[in-house]
Amino acid sequence: MTTGRPGRRTLSGHALARLLGEWEATGGAAYEALAERIRVLLIDGRIPAQTWLPAERDLAEVLGRSRTTVISAYRLLRESGYLTSTRGAGSMATLPSAAGAAPTLADGGLVDFGKATPPMWPGLPDIYRDVAGSLSAEGMGSGLDLIGREALRVLIAARYEEQGLPTRPSQIMVTLGAQHAIALCARSLLTRGDRVVVESPTYPHASEALRDAGGGRLIAVGVTEAGWDVPGFEAALENARPALAYLMPDFHNPTGASMDGATREAVARAAAGAGTLLLIDETTRDLGIDSPAQHPPLAAAAPVDALTVTVGSLGKTVWGGLRLGWIRADEQVVSRLATTRASSDLGTPAVEQLVATELLPRLPEVIADRVEQLRTRRDLLGSLLPEAFPEWRVPMPAGGLSFWVGLGTPMSSALSLAARARDLLLTAGPRFGIDGAYERNVRIPFTAGPDELRSGVALLQDAWRSLPRMAEPVSPAAPVV
Template sequence: MTGQVRGVQLARLLGQWHALPGRRRSPDYAALAGSVRGLLADGRLPLGVRLPAERELAEALRISRTTVTAAYRQLRETGHLASRRGAGSWTMLPGNHRVASTGLWTPLDDREMLDLGVAALAAPPQLLSAARAATEDLPRYLSGAGYHPTGIIELREAVADAYTARGLPTSADQIMVTSGTQHALDLVLRLALAPGGTVLVESPTYPNALAALAGRRARITTHGLAADGGWEPDLLLGSLRQTRPKLAYLIPEFQNPTGHLMPASLRERVVAAAHAVGTDLIIDESFVDLAMDGTELPPPVATYDRHSRVVSIGGMSKPYWGGLRIGWVRASAPQVQRLAAVRVGVDMASPVLDQLVAVHLLADAEAIVADRRVQLAVQRDALLGALAHQLPEWRVTVPRGGVTLWAELDGPVSSALARAAEEVGVRLAPGPRFGLDGTLERFLRLPFTLPAADLVEAVGRLAAIRYDLDRAGRQRWREPAVIA
């Protein structure tokens, strides 16, 4: 087992479970069991965690123990819960499910699912030629052991050149190649954050970053992003000065999930404030290549760094392909060496062949990224058009880059909508996945990485499901407060 969740913690995650609309009326125990399954499906409740005792959860939810007992029984019957007398009950993977590409649970028969839970593109056509060229380059590495903790020199130089071209002079000694951006984040946290350290993050933010911070037992504080404007400068700088966190994790380019772009003036002020309070900045640049509509990017955040307070991370997953597990860290040369020392206790090095593929892709970056931007703009506009036609009550700010829309729904129904959508072949990432303790139920992330026709079809199915939710549960709702 990975741990235990207390009654009050699970109650916060469940939120207004008893009031969530459904496609059909159900008793309280079934609604509770369904809400727990929803938490399991979208990763907010992990595999192998022990749930609170029936009496403890009943007290936390202020319901009868009989209701909790019946809900646990139903979860055992569906394979989501295992119990042993004297040992408690813990979550498990049902026999008819598997771990999907997102790391979340999914039914075995979901091959035809329209997956809007993954914000990543299929591979570009240039990948095959890059792979062939990489195999021709491979022999010159075969005489050695193949371990390169900071990465092969060709790739480090290519990444450094890309930073230099953006106006941030960078040498290969400042680059460490990792097995994806998530791996880069994990290594930085291992080096820079002691267990229990305080970290400031945006809200909403990338769910896997929250998972990485939870793995380090970090104390997380949040800065709420405005739905239509992004960062509130005075509030963000005030949060840094008041909480004085050890680290701050920010996504300034087309923020995941909101798509916001941080202006240059705020970037400079954030770096200055971080230095003043002793905070190191982790800047996630996963989407920096995916500007659209002729958007001109501000200088990289590290441009304003004079004291080695900024560590930038990025990778190949978003502009190229998620299956190519290549990421990187840009930091000072001494920091890179310390990261390499940490790394050898984790995975030694990234695969040489994958790095060679990345070298060839980056050599053709101008053409590949240009094609990606055109593709994403078409798909984004198709998704926006479908939403305007089918779900006009939803509010969406048009992003100028990235791969996601952040939709404000017409009610706090994100989790209920996600559960109902599974039944009609659409997978969603509900708003609470991107925040803490069950907030953001009024929001939904919608990536535009699928073909345009699939996006239009998915929105049509969601519109029908939203209508069904209204018919079943509208009379239960009062006008909710906006959650930002």
């Protein structure tokens, strides 16, 4: 993605071709397949709305297709409200109002396999009531602050200490969830053009935040359910000397993988050697289903603690709606983050912090409930999926929130569109990759309730059967254009 004229987001022909990946695999006329792929890129956010697409001639050249194919694809997109063209200015991708407002379960009739968001921990309303009941104007000050209330920071620091990572309360900043923490770190700690390592697949909103903040080039290092590409990580750090590496060491989203001891040592050593800051996302750390996280937080393995920033959250254990997370970092980094933070938000609200202060001592109980719930749901989905899709590869995750499924064929975007037509929200695999990878994978969360999981799988089966090339044998990877 480039910005041509100031304030104008423009995609070059090459950039769009990378995002398109294996777009022809969906069958049918080429112009329809092209339009369909651009539509799915827009719907799932890989092409932000209001992005100017390349001129027809440029795209045709890069794709090795006739201009008529691209002109016809753009016409289809215009007719369905996904493109507006202005003579002399070009063609801008848009979302028709119904598609733009991503529908949610609250709208009714939809099954949501798009988000990995567990329901509220049932004890939370009582805690809110208790906090509201004892709320008093005394000692509340302005009700928001950039660093966080002392009592809460003491509890968060103590939790790290218990897990084998000595931490002072002054090393903690309370944030509005982990996403806020990641975006704040990206904005404060990166300089435009810095190189950044991310896992592949990765959590898309983190890679977006890193890219938006100036991670000029994202460098991908592979993760599968079997683990991290450690030599790839070491080589990336040695050759590219990235400013920052964003990692999810425990129950990685979307694969559910966790780093073993040797990987932790190697990653920490490589980062210290290259002077690369490790941005460690532990949002999913407490979601061990088969067993709890086996190692202390990754920062404990780092030879230089100041070269780590760790992010945590109550979003997956307690509830995403609580909007409460934190950053653990060197004191100097915390004060730098506090300085940058004020320009985008004025601090974490006091009531959420009071609720979190009540919650933290009860976290073992909360985690036990959550893990039990996730175990039932994972096991259910883990038996439904292989039954419904014997041709898929469905590795059983040891924790986390989702299955990372291998489809055996590059149909993930097509599947996500076909699912959407059946009121099933599903995020296509390439959303978790960089520049079009993972068309052969799809993430299926097990956070929904049992009935929803069952009806979602039935809709998914119907969507899968509707795809034109389903019956074909598994083909080797086609070249990415």
